[in-house]
Amino acid sequence: MDFFNLQPEEAQALLLTLKVAAAALAVALPLAVLIAFVLARYRFTGHGLLNALVHLPLVLPPVVTGYVLLLTFGRKGPAGAFLDKFFGVSFAFNWTGAALAAGVMAFPLMVRPIRLSFEAVDPKLEEAAKSLGAHRLVTFLTVTLPLALPGILGGAILGFAKAMGEFGATITFVSNIPGETRTLALALYTATQTPSGDLAAFRLTLIATIVAFAALIASEVLARRLRARMGDGNA
Amino acid sequence: MLDVDITGRVGTLDLEARFSSEAGVTSLFGQSGAGKTTLTNMIAGLIRPRSGRIAVNGTVLFDAEKGIDLPVQARRVGQVFQDARLFPHLSVRANLTYARWAGRRPETRDLDEVVRLLGLSGLLHRKPRTLSGGERQRVAIGRALLSDPRLLIMDEPLANLDQARRNDILPYLDRLCVEAGIPILYVSHSIEEVARLSNTLVILSEGRTPAYGPVAEMLARTDLGRATGRHEASALLEGTVTAFDPDWSLTHVDIGGASLQIPDRIADPGEAVRLRIRARDVALAVNPPEGLSIRNAFAATITSISSETGPYAEILCAVGGQTLRARITRASVADLDLYRGRQVTVLIKSVAIDRRQRAAIPAEANRDAN
Numbered sequence: 122m123d124f125f126n127l128q129p130e131e132a133q134a135l136l137l138t139l140k141v142a143a144a145a146l147a148v149a150l151p152l153a154v155l156i157a158f159v160l161a162r163y164r165f166t167g168h169g170l171l172n173a174l175v176h177l178p179l180v181l182p183p184v185v186t187g188y189v190l191l192l193t194f195g196r197k198g199p200a201g202a203f204l205d206k207f208f209g210v211s212f213a214f215n216w217t218g219a220a221l222a223a224g225v226m227a228f229p230l231m232v233r234p235i236r237l238s239f240e241a242v243d244p245k246l247e248e249a250a251k252s253l254g255a256h257r258l259v260t261f262l263t264v265t266l267p268l269a270l271p272g273i274l275g276g277a278i279l280g281f282a283k284a285m286g287e288f289g290a291t292i293t294f295v296s297n298i299p300g301e302t303r304t305l306a307l308a309l310y311t312a313t314q315t316p317s318g319d320l321a322a323f324r325l326t327l328i329a330t331i332v333a334f335a336a337l338i339a340s341e342v343l344a345r346r347l348r349a350r351m352g353d354g355n356a
Numbered sequence: 357m358l359d360v361d362i363t364g365r366v367g368t369l370d371l372e373a374r375f376s377s378e379a380g381v382t383s384l385f386g387q388s389g390a391g392k393t394t395l396t397n398m399i400a401g402l403i404r405p406r407s408g409r410i411a412v413n414g415t416v417l418f419d420a421e422k423g424i425d426l427p428v429q430a431r432r433v434g435q436v437f438q439d440a441r442l443f444p445h446l447s448v449r450a451n452l453t454y455a456r457w458a459g460r461r462p463e464t465r466d467l468d469e470v471v472r473l474l475g476l477s478g479l480l481h482r483k484p485r486t487l488s489g490g491e492r493q494r495v496a497i498g499r500a501l502l503s504d505p506r507l508l509i510m511d512e513p514l515a516n517l518d519q520a521r522r523n524d525i526l527p528y529l530d531r532l533c534v535e536a537g538i539p540i541l542y543v544s545h546s547i548e549e550v551a552r553l554s555n556t557l558v559i560l561s562e563g564r565t566p567a568y569g570p571v572a573e574m575l576a577r578t579d580l581g582r583a584t585g586r587h588e589a590s591a592l593l594e595g596t597v598t599a600f601d602p603d604w605s606l607t608h609v610d611i612g613g614a615s616l617q618i619p620d621r622i623a624d625p626g627e628a629v630r631l632r633i634r635a636r637d638v639a640l641a642v643n644p645p646e647g648l649s650i651r652n653a654f655a656a657t658i659t660s661i662s663s664e665t666g667p668y669a670e671i672l673c674a675v676g677g678q679t680l681r682a683r684i685t686r687a688s689v690a691d692l693d694l695y696r697g698r699q700v701t702v703l704i705k706s707v708a709i710d711r712r713q714r715a716a717i718p719a720e721a722n723r724d725a726n
Contacts, residue, residue, distance in 0.1 A: 248402055249441040251428040253503045254459020263458045267445045351445045 125338025127328075133300055134308040135328060141216055141304055142284035145224035150277055153231040158265070161239035162233070178290075179229040190222055190224075194294075218295035219302045223284035231280035238272020239265065271347055278340045282333065303331050357539045358382060358507065362408030362418070366394045371405075375568040377556035384543045384562035384570065385550050392543045395560065396509050399541070400435050401428040412507045412539065429459070434505030438512045440492040442484035448495050449480040455503030464504045473535065474498045474528055490521040494528060501536065504689060508536060511543045518547045548713070551592055551632040552574060574673055575677040589635040589670065591681040597623045605708065606651075614654035614677030619710045637671065637708035640681035641701040642692050652704040656680060658696055661689060673702055 127135070160172055178186050194201040194212045204210045212218035242265050250260040266273075288306045295302040297311060309325040312318035359376040371391050375382075397403040399410055401417065404425065410418040417433070419428050425507050442451050452470070455461040471477050474494045484492060493513050500508055507717040513529075514522045526549075533540060533553050544550050550557060551571065558568040567574060595611035608616045609629060616631070623629050644653065656673035664670070669689045671682045680702060694700070 243441075245437070245439070245441055246443060247439065248428070249435070250443070250454070250458065252400055252402075252431075252435045253455040253499065254429050254432070254434065254461045255454070259458050263454075264443055296416055 128324075130299065130308070131324065131328065134303055134305050134325070135332070137216060137219075137300070137302075138285050138304040138306075139332075141219045141223055142281050143218070144220040145227060145282050145284040146277060149224040149228050149231060149280060150222070150273075153228060153235055153280070154266075154273060155274060157232045157235035158239050158261075161236045162244075175232050176229045178226050183226060183287075183289025184293050186225060187222060187290035190218075190225065190290065190294040194218070200299060212295070214298060215301055217289075219291050219304060220284075222290040222294045223287040226287050226290050227280035227283040230283050231276040233276070234272050234279065235269065238269040238275075239273070242268045247320050268351070271344060273353070274340065274344055274347060278336065281336065285332070286329075305321040305332075357413055358541065359409070359411040359461060360395075360399065362395075362398055362405040362410060364394070364398060364403065364405040364407075366391075366403060369563050371395060371398075371563040373560065373563070373565045375558045376564050377539075377558065377568065379539055380555035381540045381542055381553050382556040382558060383550040383554035384541060384558050384560055385545065385547065387545055390560045391563040392545075393511055394562055394563075396511050396541065396543055399507070400433045400509060401426060401431045415506065420627060421637075430469050432461075432506045434500030434503050434506060434508045436493070436500050436508070438515050439488075440484075440496040442487075442492055442495055442499070444484050446484075447480065448476065448482050448484070448487070451484065451495055452476070452480075452498050452502055454499060459503060461504040465502055467502065470498045470501050473531060478677050481600040488521070489517050490524045493517065493525060497532065501532075503508045506536060508538055508540045509543070510540065511547070514544075514546070514549065526552070547575075547590065548632070551590060552630070572679070576681055587681060589681060590632050591635070591672075591679055593631045593633060593675075593678050593680065594632065595629060597625050597627050597629060599625055611676060611678060614652075614656075616704070616709070617651045617706050619706055631709055632711065632713040633680060634713070635681040635683035635703060637704060638680060639703040640671065640673075640682055640684060640688075640692070640694070641703060642694075642698075644701045645703070648703070649705075651706045653701055653718075656702045658694060658698050658700060661694060661696065673700065675702065 151296045156171070156175060160168070160175075182263045192198050194204075196202070196205070196211070196213045200211060204212070210217070246264055246268070247260050251257075255263060285304070286306050287304070288310065291302065291304065292307060292310075297303050303311065305325060305328065309322055309329070312322040312325060315321070340346050357377060361374045362371070364371045369389075369391050371394055373391075373395050384392055384395065394403060398405045399417070400456060405418060405420065407420040408418070409416065409420070412433075416422070416424050417431050420423060435469070443454065446454070450457075450545045452467065471480070474497060476494060476498055477485065479491060479495065484495070487495065497510070497513065514525060517525065517536045530553070542550070542553055554571050556568065557571040557574040559566055567577070572594070576591050589660070595609040595616065597607055598610045598615065599608045600606075600621050601608065605620060607620065607622045609616045609618055609631065611631075618631070639650075641653075654675065656675045658671060659674050659679070660672040662670040664686070667685055667687075668683050669686045671684065671689070671694065673680045673682060688694075
């Protein structure tokens with residue numbers, strides 16, 4: 122066995138993890154940006170409720186979140202049955218379910234920094250944009266969003282990391298099926314449960330560390346470029 | 357041109373403003389907390405008045421009775437804010453053209469022309485963060501000008517700048533006020549800027565507009581002391597440069613009925629200038645004095661003497677068709693036996709009319725505007 126080559130099941134777990142995390146991010150990030158903007162800029166009845174709802178997965182035991190997902194989006198759950206019947210989308214025991222669990226768990230971690238970055242954008246700049254003729258959506262796209270971009274990037278990275286490492290909700294909701302829902306974290310758990318799985322567990326740990334490290338460095342480079350484009354003097 | 361008649365309430369301030377002004381520069385003058393920014397925000401559409409009407413050049417922006425309330429984006433009111441509010445992530449050029457690419461406003465004014473007018477050619481590729489305060493303010497003015505505005509509001513554009521920066525930017529403002537071709541509402545609590553730049557003066561005091569009218573007329577009024585600030589009392593004289601004396605570095609200005617000598621070369625012969633003469637710099641004599649260092653001495657007629665109880669008296673004198681204002685002690689009025697209609701000699705030290713007290717005359721009316 123060549124130490125430096127990935128075993129087929131390792132490659133499978135790694136690719137699946139990246140796929141699950143990317144899908145979770147692609148769906149959850151736009152929604153997180155929207156919710157964060159609403160929470161940052163508007164005051165309405167139910168503001169506190171929405172805020173609590175968003176943060177619920179952060180404080181609930183992951184197993185509870187996974188179980189709630191199973192009850193709602195499982196084959197017999199109301200949302201699951203509806204989506205299956207009308208759109209042919211099923212979350213039960215497949216990788217999309219893993220992505221859903223990862224996205225839900227990562228959501229509050231994304232909303233927080235994004236909301237903070239929206240709150241840091243001076244509303245007076247938005248007033249200035251409007252006085253120059255820009256409508257609300259244009260103002261958002263040309264002023265608010267670009268200025269909040271560093272925070273959005275931060276939220277995305279945090280969310281991606283959380284999605285990659287999600288364990289409790291995933292295993293409860295979609296189980297631990299090789300090639301379908303067995304991500305790196307689940308594969309590592311499986312290895313630790315197997316006699317003589319020490320080497321496999323060590324290798325998976327190494328892979329996870331390398332991926333996380335690469336993501337961190339990439340995000341740092343990206344953030345630096347972003348700040349330079351924002352005209353930040355100390356970039 | 358600009359018709360405002362609105363009421364509204366923001367915080368503890370009860371606003372009740374009513375004025376109308378002709379083309380050119382209208383100054384909104386008042387102390388801090390008088391409601392200047394509230395009023396301009398209502399005109400711009402950022403705050404909704406409770407009732408009333410706002411119209412610019414006949415276009416109604418707000419009319420509570422008819423239910424008209426144009427949104428900010430549709431008002432075409434260009435705003436220059438105290439704090440510039442440039443978009444930090446965009447270059448100076450992208451800031452200047454923001455109204456075109458984001459606001460879909462037409463290109464009614466040439467970018468190069470505005471860049472030249474405000475001296476921005478070297479800054480186009482820089483980010484706002486790298487600009488000085490004066491440069492930022494000039495970019496902000498350019499950005500508003502390029503948004504095809506029907507009215508330009510400048511809310512204390514010099515308030516956050518030190519005196520040196522102000523002196524840098526004032527010549528640009530002079531030129532802008534002459535060349536903009538649109539009505540400008542200039543908000544300030546500096547009577548110096550107001551006197552220099554504006555055609556019409558609106559006084560705002562505790563949310564009310566007790567008086568408005570042509571700026572020279574307003575400055576000559578002695579009943580507005582509280583609102584205009586006592587020590588700032590002054591009069592405006594308009595005149596024509598007749599000659600420059602290079603030996604003594606003095607400019608001669610004919611104000612109609614008298615000639616003044618003013619330090620430095622302020623304009624070329626034939627050009628019209630406006631001079632602000634502070635009341636405390638003017639002395640009066642009943643007989644033409646001799647052997648004085650004061651170079652400006654000419655005859656005038658007293659048209660009014662304020663009847664106050666404090667130590668001072670405000671005296672208005674007619675020179676040609678213009679009015680000059682003098683502040684002397686009440687004791688002097690009694691000692692010299694001054695009364696309405698009496699001929700006196702007005703004395704003004706040349707050095708009192710320094711750089712900050714004079715400017716090119718703003719365009720009287722921008723006839724071809726809109």
